[in-house]
Amino acid sequence: MAYEVLARKWRPQQFSDVVGQGHVTRTLTNAIETDRVAHAYMFVGSRGTGKTTSARILAKALNCEKGPTPYPCDVCDSCKEVMAGNSLDVIEIDGASNNGVDQVRDLRDNARYAPARGPYKIYIIDEVHMLSTQAFNALLKTLEEPPEHVKFIFATTDVHKVLPTILSRCQRFDLRRISVQDIVDRLRKGCEEEGINITEDALLAIARGAEGGLRDAESALDQIISFRGKDIGEDDVLAVFGLVSRHVLENLTMAILKSDVPQIIHIVAEMDQAGKDLQRVVMELLESFRNLLVVIYAESGAAALELPEAQLAYYKNIAPDFEAGRILKIIDLLVEADGRMRYALSKKTLLETGLIRCSRAAETATINELLKQVADLKKNFKSGGAVAGSPSATTVSFGTSGQKKKIAxxxxxxxxxxxxxxxxxxxxxxxxxxxxxxxxxxxxxxxxxxxxxxxxxxxxxxxxxxxxxxxxxxxxxxxxxxxxxxxxxxxxxxxxxxxxxxxxxxxxxxxxxGKTQMLTKEQQWYANPVVRLVVDAFNGEITDIRE
CATH class of the missing domain: 3.30.300.180 (DnaA, N-terminal domain)
Structure with missing residues (x-):
């Protein structure tokens, strides 16, 4: 028998097997159980999130010999035909190659005929946004009032290209990108079934590279197995796909946060020599700093990140040491670097300069930090804590807290x-x-x-x-x-x-x-002991005055 790739072999056959789309499967299950199945559905989502799979399971559930049932038997002839893709009553159409008005007219004419075996004739149109405007218009009347035995299921990655008149006639389901943790759990389960030994870091690297698409992750695992066999480590995944290890990303993140420029240059040079995708490194860093920002703000709610426990513990460990305003500056600079690198000839140079700018932002005090320090200084000043060596200390002396000020x-x-x-x-x-x-x-x-x-x-x-x-x-x-x-x-x-x-x-x-002897406004404010204390504490100067 010909080899079957993992993405097809592990394709879900029941609603309960669909990963990361509980809001969709629960609604469809309840609709079947309560006999509230609509005549048209629109599944929207990025690649590999389960649009076509959900459509096939729904078709199988509606035409199962035991149904309609939310739990198709997978053993009757109808279920087997749907799974094999040769059912006469479940017609799958590629919207990219059948996008003309003539094909839609044929569909409309054939829809009038009763199904061959099951209770419903189901049309699954993949990439429906590829249909022409004329084809959409030809489908409108049939879609609004189809025969009782006809169901339409549409799938698309670009829903904004679908006419609003089509969308208004469908129940829409938005399929989310699958979380890293859900992908890792599914791959781990599949590897156990196949007898494959793979490390957690390797699974995490594959899941990160999949960018929310389970099919991409399964295809990547298939390729790794062909390369390495049944014993797979993180280095194998990184070597094949040019990804950066989690530890390297963590080291680079800390180098930026600590403004360690030599370490930044060293890590970038190593990644470049190893042939890593530097554009992807920027995206990985963006994700890393975004996770750190969420942990700083969310605290106990950081579990919503759905990261592996070890990675979440890392962010929780370093979050107290850094201020959110600086992280936001770094994220802005990384977004800017990503945009510039897309059209650059020397990505390494732009990455180095971009990360050095990020490191400088990491050590630059934010306005909130400065205001907090100024408030602390003023509080200390008012309570009698004149800073030793400051200009005000020679002209102002204070007693203990609660006593009157004694002005020299x-x-x-x-x-x-x-x-x-x-x-x-x-x-x-x-x-x-x-x-x-x-x-x-x-x-x-x-x-x-x-x-x-x-x-x-x-x-x-x-x-x-x-x-x-x-x-x-x-x-x-x-x-x-x-x-x-x-x-x-x-x-x-x-x-x-x-x-x-x-x-x-x-x-x-x-x-x-007579203005020659007039002190400037800045000099007048600097004569104020409190202002002078703050300016000298930050080794700064007065550049703007707002009253």
Whole structure:
């Protein structure tokens, strides 16, 4: 007898044998048991997910001599004919080669005749999206109101090419890609039946390469058996299909996360020399980082990944050490690298540069991390934890938590004298009338809670304007930008020997003269001790200010 490939030999014969499509088989089983079988079904899914297999099992269940039954006997003549593909009542049509309107007219004419043996005449049209528009239109009326003995079952990989008028007349089932774990379990069971010794890593490598298609996995296993015999290891699978081992992927993943560029270059060079598909490596890395991201976010719900236990344990082990924002950056860069590599002559060069960029993203702090550290610094600052060696430590000292802050006033008056006219100009933005009165004043001293401002006795009449609450509040807020704390303002007359604002510091007029001595906005913010503490902690600079 001629050899039968594993994909055909292991083809499911019962609904319970179909792998990974429980939502489809359960619905069809219930429909048969409750006598609610529709006249037209549309099976949608990628290759190797069980579309044609499900259609044949449904046809067999409807025409079984014991049926219709969700559990066909597989021994009656009708079941055997369906399994052999020579049943007169189950007509399988290839939509790619029978896509004309003439073939559909013949189908429509033959549908009127009663079935030869069973209760139903069943038409299975594979790759139905290949039918022409005229052929679809010719089928519409028959599909909407077929004879009672006719059932239509369509299968397609490109459902978007099927006319909506066809879809609306069918019950649609979307067949999912089969999970890696389900493929591994099915291959393991088949290997046990065939007496084949194969390692778990080898099964996992085959399942990864199948990309959700069980038929692809079975065909790959068939090829490996021809190459290696009945004792198969992971290296055999990798050698035949150019895949990358799970351990190499894990090492490359960790090298990226730890920004180990020499290790990245070394691993890429080894893969290139071994003839691995570098484009596929990017896809494998994308899947790896996606799994890691799911584990970081999902925690206990990570079991939904349906990964083998050893692989899931690996992701759970490393997830606490890495921040999700960085993983998202790496995924974005891998997607970009994948798109560029599709049209590149030197895939190795693009892969190396892409992974190096990923490694840099892995060590770059995200905005969320920076904000968290800033919040921690501010909390520490407020609770009395001035950072040793920071600029603020020379001008600000704190007691224990819960005590009042003790501000060292040394240097504060000098700072205010140098910038007094700039402060007056800021007050003028809030209270224009107070600005002219403040031109005849000068800062005298600061205490823990107060700023003492002297006014020229010659202009005593202006004091009432200076004592206005709005003017005092504007002055207090302007001073806060330079001293980093808000003080209440009190006034007293100037004495002859009291220091005055430096002559070089001239008041600003409406034309903008005198701006040469004006501190920039960044410098003003940097004078704030809290801001200075954060900037120095990150060894950074102020580039943008948003108020």
């Amino acid at each position: 006033p040394a240097g504060e008056v000098e700072t205010l004298l140098k910038t007094w006219y700039e402060i007056i100009d800021q007050v003028g933005k809030a209270d224009l009338l107070a600005k002219s009165s403040l031109l005849n004043t000068a800062p005298l001293k600061t205490t823990e809670t107060q700023l003492v401002v002297g006014y020229d006795p010659e202009f005593t009449n202006d004091r009432s304007r200076l004592e206005d609450n709005r003017a005092k509040l504007a002055l207090s807020r302007a001073v806060e930008r330079y001293l980093g704390r808000q003080l209440s303002v009190v006034y007293e007359p100037l004495k002859a020997d009291d220091p005055r604002p430096l002559p070089a510091d001239k008041p600003m007029n409406s034309s903008g003269a």
